[in-house]
Amino acid sequence: MTATPRQPKSPSVPRGRSRFARGLPQAVPRVVPQPASRVAGRPRRALRDSLADSLTLVALPLVVALALPASFAGGGTRRWFGGRAESQRAEAQAAKDAAAAAFYELDTAQRDLRISIETIAAVDDSPAARRAITDFDALGRRIDEVSHQYINAVDAHDLDRDDLEASAAARARTELAKAKDDLDNVKRELDRFADGLGPLLGKAETQLARLAPAVERARQGLLAASNALDTVRTSGLRADDLAARLATLAPELTKLNQGAGQHGVPQTLERAERVAREAEAVRVEAERLPEKAAEIDHRLVSLRTRAQALTTRAGQVEPVLSELRRRFTAACWQDLQGVPDLAGENVRQAERKLTEAQAARDEQRWPDATALLSTVRALLNTTDESVSAAGDRLRRLNAVQKDPQQEIDRTRFAIRDAQRLAMAGRNTPDPRHARPLDDSVARLERAIGTLEGRHPDYWHFLTETEAVRQTVAQVVAQIRDERGAGH
Structure with missing residues (x-):
């Protein structure tokens, strides 16, 4: 909102004033708020501050002027103010002050609303948010238009001229009043637009409120996971797989430290929640690792003992089959013929897997050790069922034969x-x-x-x-x- 600047006239005392008038204090000249176009290069912030100061002093010059006598003692003086021209000048000055206040209010409202729009733009990429940004830009162009009209109206009329005619003052009052009405109308449009931003702004502020705590939780989660790994390592457990998982989160922490301004608020919020979740998983597994190691050691001993017991029981299947062959028809025992060989093979395979599981545990390859122990358990369960089937068959056949x-x-x-x-x-x-x-x-x-x-x-x-x-x-x-x- 710039225009060709024009230097304001310095306040001066009219010719012919009395000596008494010459002795008046110099603090009473009218202070008039200057538009941006009147001061070359002055930004709108300076203009707004100047207008605020001016509005506090606007009543003072008029009171002092009205208090001055129309003429002073001694000849040769003329009227400084008075007549219809002075009345029109006062009305024009009042219109100018009112327009300046409207300009100040509009500029302040636009600046405040711009902060809300920037908040929405940083957080929300939805169609509604993009439409709000476009509408705000259109309003900005309308604001620039009426602001230029106001500045042009101020520049077109010098209300401090001694020879200001009544018609010129009336014309100035009309143009300045119209400029004020235009400024007020746009201000109302801006207020209605701001009211409609409520849901979008609330959503954006909610996400911004979540952002800092989420990033802090991610940082604290990574720190807790790192400390848990250090504790595990002091007990002699390497936890290499957990360390590798934690290392993959380092680039994510770098992006979190770079901030939402570079990576966007929604993306940063999602990244912080994911890092916190994965870091928490690493921490829990690290703290459970000593317990898991002890559990694997226990399972190794237990399954090895069970394999030895099944070896003994598998050796007892053959006598059971002999009795079944001797006392009952082939249909009663034929499906059990392969149990001794199958049981022996399963036990031997289970023992080999136990050896592999022990090696994986010694090398702290915890997932491999766990998988191997699950295989051993399945083999021994199958063997147990087949060995038990032979003895159970004999008991049931004995019972039905008897009664x-x-x-x-x-x-x-x-x-x-x-x-x-x-x-x-x-x-x-x-x-x-x-x-x-x-x-x-x-x-x-x-x-x-x-x-x-x-x-x-x-x-x-x-x-x-x-x-x-x-x-x-x-x-x-x-x-x-x-x-x-x-x-």
């Missing part, structure tokens, strides 16, 4: 209980329930028939009765689910 009626009664009771449930509250059972129950009765009778003859297949009998009980249990669950849903 098959117990297995028959157990299965029949399950079928009758399901049939009573299917008939509860009904005259006829639901076919969806009755059919599988009837099939289960027939299947049980066929399984009982396999016990007749010289060499009964007890294992087939046991698997059939177990399958019947499973079918009956499914029907019972279906009936209860349907009645529960209907209820």
